[in-house]
Amino acid sequence: MEKSLIIGAAGQIGTELVSQLRSRRGKNNIIAVDLRIDNLSSPCFELDAMNETALRDLVLKEGISEIYHLVAMLSVTGEKAPQKAWDLNMKTLFSVLDLAKEGLIKRIFWPSSIAVFGPSTPKIQTPQYCSMDPTTAYGISKLAGELWCQYYFKNYGVDVRSLRYPGLISWKTMPGGGTTDYAIDIFHSASRREEFISFLEPDTRLPMMYMDDAVRATIEIMEAESDAIRIRSSYNLAAVDFTPSELGIAIKKIKPEFEMSYSPDSRQAIAKSWPSSIDDTQAKLDWGWKSRYNFLSIVKLMTDKI
Numbered sequence: 068m069e070k071s072l073i074i075g076a077a078g079q080i081g082t083e084l085v086s087q088l089r090s091r092r093g094k095n096n097i098i099a100v101d102l103r104i105d106n107l108s109s110p111c112f113e114l115d116a117m118n119e120t121a122l123r124d125l126v127l128k129e130g131i132s133e134i135y136h137l138v139a140m141l142s143v144t145g146e147k148a149p150q151k152a153w154d155l156n157m158k159t160l161f162s163v164l165d166l167a168k169e170g171l172i173k174r175i176f177w178p179s180s181i182a183v184f185g186p187s188t189p190k191i192q193t194p195q196y197c198s199m200d201p202t203t204a205y206g207i208s209k210l211a212g213e214l215w216c217q218y219y220f221k222n223y224g225v226d227v228r229s230l231r232y233p234g235l236i237s238w239k240t241m242p243g244g245g246t247t248d249y250a251i252d253i254f255h256s257a258s259r260r261e262e263f264i265s266f267l268e269p270d271t272r273l274p275m276m277y278m279d280d281a282v283r284a285t286i287e288i289m290e291a292e293s294d295a296i297r298i299r300s301s302y303n304l305a306a307v308d309f310t311p312s313e314l315g316i317a318i319k320k321i322k323p324e325f326e327m328s329y330s331p332d333s334r335q336a337i338a339k340s341w342p343s344s345i346d347d348t349q350a351k352l353d354w355g356w357k358s359r360y361n362f363l364s365i366v367k368l369m370t371d372k373i
Contacts, residue, residue: 068092068093068096069096069132069133069173070096070097070098070129070130070131070132071088071092071096071097071098071131071132071133071134071135072098072100072125072126072129072131072133072134072135073085073088073097073098073099073100073134073135073137074100074101074114074116074122074134074135074136074137074138074159074163075100075101075116075136075137075138075139076099076100076101076107076111076137077099077101077102077103077104077105077106077107078101078137078138078240079235079237079240079241079242079278080137080178080232080235080278080281080282080285081099081101081135081137082106082239082240083237083239083240083278083279083282084135084137084282084285084286085097085099085107087282087283087286088286091286094108094110095110097110098110098111098112098125098129098131099111099112100112100113100114100116100125101113101114102114102115102116112125116136116138116155116159116162117154117155117158117159119158119162122162122163122166123162123166123171126166126171126172127171131171131172132172132173132174133172133173133174133175133176133289134163134166134167134172134174134175134176135176135285135289136159136160136163136175136176136177136178137178138155138156138159139155139156139178139205139208139209140152140155140156140204140205141205141245142180142182142203142205142206142245142246142337143245143246143248143334143337145203145204145205145208146203146204146205146333146337149204150204152204152205152208153204153207153208156205156208156209156212157208157211157212160177160212160215160216161215163175163177164215164216164219164225164227167219167223167225167226167227168219168223168225173226174226174227174228174289175216175225175226175227175228176227176228176229176285176288176289177212177216177227177228177229178229178230178232178285179209179210179212179213179229179230179231179232179300179301180205180206180209180231180232181193181231181232181233181234181273181274181341181342181345182201182203182205182206182209182246182337182341183199183201183206183209183210183213183231183301184197184199184200184201184206184340184341184342185198185199185200185201185202185206185340186200186202186340187200188200188341188342189342190342190343190344191342191343191344192344192345192346193303193342193344193345193346194303194346195298195302195303195346195347195348195349201340202336202337202340203337213229213300213301214300216229216299216300216301217299217300220299221299226293227299228288228289228291228296228299229299229300229301229302230281230284230285230288230301230302230304230350231301231302231303231304231345232276232281232304233247233273233274233275233276233304233305233306233308233345234246234247234248234250234273234274234275234276235247235275235276235277235278235281236250236251236275236276236277236278236365236369237251237277237278238251238254238368238369238372238373239278246267246273246334246337246338246341247273247275247338249265249266249267249311250273250275250314251369253265253311253314253315253318253327254318254369254370254373255373257318257322257325257370257373258370258373260324260325262326262327262328263315263325263326263327263328264327264328264329264330265311265315265327265328265329265330265331266330266331266332266334266335267311267329267331267334267335267338268311268329268331268335269310269311269312269329270310270312271310271311271335271338271339272308272309272310272343272344273308273309273310273338273341273342273343274305274306274307274308274341274342274343274344274345275306275307275308275309275365276304276305276306276307276358276360277306277360277364277365277368279359279360280306280358280359280360281304283359284304284350284356287354287355287356288302288350288354288356291353291354291355295353295354296353296354297349297353298349298353302347302349302350302353302356303345303346303347303348303349303350304345304347304350304356305344305345305346305347305358306358306360306361307358307360307361307362307365308343308344308345309362311327311329313362314366315327317362317363317366318366318370321366321367321370322370
């Protein structure tokens with residue numbers, strides 16, 4: 068059995084991806100690493116992804132065949148330290164791409180985001196190929212990363228695969244500094260019987276996805292035959308879309324005492340630059356992607372679990 072390395076395993080996506088991969092492939096075949104490993108189960112290692120030598124040594128020592136590279140500084144956090152966000156998001160990607168270029172690993176998964184889109188992008192059913200003018204350090208680094216992934220595939224044959232995640236919703240881990248995080252925070256406020264103050268305007272529609280769908284998509288694209296992966300920049304990925312107002316109304320139907328108000332801040336400008344909905348036809352055609360969770364099922368799951 069091949070061994071997989073999950074970098075950034077303690078994050079929102081990594082926590083659930085590690086669990087799913089271990090259930091499929093066996094615990095000892097999935098190595099989890101992060102800066103802090105307090106909440107990770109063995110086999111796991113403390114690792115700074117910026118330390119290229121340490122990463123290389125671990126890959127060689129453990130006989131790693133594929134890497135899921137989840138390390139990133141997200142949109143809101145990245146705006147506070149754009150140079151640091153660029154360095155973290157890009158330097159770590161090059162380290163992993165170069166490992167594959169040298170033949171030390173076979174496959175790479177690297178996540179992109181709807182943050183690659185911008186004000187000139189078509190807002191409704193954003194197509195796979197369109198104008199892309201990101202407005203955040205996070206989005207700029209993700210767009211550059213997509214192009215470098217494509218470059219390494221075309222010039223060096225690196226088997227790199229990527230998804231443009233929409234906003235991700237999970238009850239198992241807390242959000243990590245993204246613009247779509249309101250869609251998780253709102254359920255925690257509802258659970259505590261606290262008024263939720265949205266940092267986005269009521270009608271700000273954004274693409275969203277339940278974490279189980281996102282993890283399954285990640286595993287499916289990595290397990291697909293290489294010939295089926297015809298896009299080596301990043302695939303559009305979609306499930307649902309909704310506004311803060313729609314989400315608040317749905318929660319109130321389950322929890323009548325829930326109250327919500329609005330106080331938009333700097334995150335509103337970021338959200339406004341992103342699409343309202345995504346066309347993921349290419350992922351469906353190439354490797355059979357299909358989401359399983361709709362808006363109402365997500366709301367019920369989140370209110371039940373939190």
